Amino acid sequence: MSYLPDSVAAMKATKAVKSVLHVGVLATVLSLSVSSFAPLAQANSDDPDYFRVKMDKGGTLNVRKNPSLKAQKVGALQAETNGIVNLGCHIGMPYLEWRNSTTAIRKVETRRKWCNIEYNGMTGWTAGQYLEADLPE
Structure with missing residues (x-):
């Protein structure tokens, strides 16, 4: 035992x-x-601290609640707006949303860079292709 x-x-x-x-x-x-x-929480060291809107006069850039074309619009930025704070960027929409989207939206989103920004108290996501580096105001 x-x-x-x-x-x-x-x-x-x-x-x-x-x-x-x-x-x-x-x-x-x-x-x-x-x-x-x-990646959603902080800016990449290669990205600038501040952006400006890279569009011709008269254009507006939508700011959305989430990084998606389907997300609620929270505001807009006028062409050539500067002093936009970069909170971080990433490529494309979340995978599950991408998977459930149409083929056309998938193609666009695969190439889209979304940037989380803050400007005059407005915080949201916008298409990075319409932003360029800017110096702080």
Whole structure:
């Protein structure tokens, strides 16, 4: 009967190892989830700190709640507006929305650079193709 305490100890050790593995896997999944949103939260070091709208006079650039053509419009910027704060840019819309879109929207969104911006208290996303580097006001 002396083997019983050894087998109980082995079972406890196995449970402890499984618990550590579960915690490690959970931590990895959480870190990957958080890191996938990191590009949305901060500007890339290659991007400028400030933008200006790169359009001919009379044009307006829509600002949207989310980085998508389908997202609610929260405002607009006039052509040649400057001093727009860059909060970070990324390419294309979120994957699930892209997957459920039409082929035409998929083609546009694959090439579209979305930039999260702030200007005079308005915060939102706009098409990066209409922005260029600017100096702070």
